Amino acid sequence: MRTVYVNGDYLPETEAKVSVFDRGFLFADGVYEVTSVLDGKLIDFDGHAARLDRSLTELSMSSPVDRDELLEIHRELVRRNGIEEGLVYLQITRGNPGDRDFAFPDAEETAPTVVLFTQSKPGLAESPQAETGLKVISIADIRWGRRDIKTVQLLYPSMGKMMAKAAGADDAWMVEDGKVTEGTSNNAYIVKNGKIVTRHLGNEILHGITRAAVLRFAREAQMEVDERGFTLEEAKTADEAFVTSASAFVMPVVQIDDETLGDGTPGPVARRLREIYLEESRKAAI
Structure with missing residues (x-):
């Protein structure tokens, strides 16, 4: 049985409880992060901790735990649950004010709710999908305008995943004003003539921690990177494509809607970036 963390306590998952009045449950009033674990160590932890602080600040929430406390909780959960490869999920909500009200509660009177749990994912780094690639469909992006804040309001991305599943695909790329924004739970990229193209940072997409690392590694490897919006048609005629996320790392895309990219197998740029x-992440893991 898993051990989870709730508001300062390590508990068996069957004993963990959060109030029905918690604003995360009632209003999706909370933020989250997911940190990968490889070889029992945390990948890109500092990036996730920094983005967590930013998300909290954007929602006028104070951080109930500092970076060092957060690291210790992550490590303790990894240790207690024997995670070699997997994920640590963290969620912080505005807490339980004792009743339902649209107005934010007084932060001095209502403490945030902090929950963490692990997910064991043996073979995370050696995913078979990295060898075959993903098939994605395109859907309209109708989410709220502040996608740079990593909130727990994930209903439309979940619906997008189900649309993809119904179409026999693996994921969906969202399109707004003629340009691809991102995948349902990842940043999106295309490759044309060796150049990597991915949407520029802004309120329209999540500022991916894996995205930042991958682009840094790409530039260090002398790959050309162009951070700009790209159209769905550009994507369908690209040489290759891929996505990045904390749980998928770098994952090739081999089909967009009904268009096969290249020869239908993962391309060399995506393969090399995944390697x-x-x-590099294993070297820097803590």
Whole structure:
């Protein structure tokens, strides 16, 4: 049985409880992070901790735990649950004010709710999908405008995943004003003539921690990177494509809607970036 963390306590998952009046449950009033674990160590932890602080600040929430406390909780959960490869999920909500009200509660009177749990994912780094690639469909992006804040309001991305599943695909790329924004739970990229193209940072997409690392590694490897919006048609005629996320690392895309990219197998740029990312991230893991 898993051990989870709730508001300062390590508990068996069957004993963990959060109030029905918690604003995360009632209003999706909370933020989250997911940190990967490889070889029992945390990948890109500092990036996730920094983005967590930013998300909390954007929602006028104070952080109930500092970076060092957060690291210790992550490590303790990894240790207690024997995680070699997997994920640590963290969620912080505005807490339980004791009743339901649209107005934010007084932060002095209502403490945030902090929950963490692990997910064991043996073979995370050696995913079979990295060898076959993903098939994605395109859907309209109708989410709220502040996608740079990593909130727990994930209903439309979940619906997008189900649309993809119904179409026999693996994921969906969202399109707004003619340009691809991102995948349902990942950042999106295309490759044309060796150049990597991915959407520029802004309120329209999540500022991916894996995205930042992958682009840094790409530039260090002398790959050309162009951070700009790209159209769905550009994507369908690209040489290759891929996505990045904390749980998928670098994952090739081989089909967009009904268009097969290249020869239908993962391309060399995506393959190489996945190798580099895994190698460098393991070296830097804590």
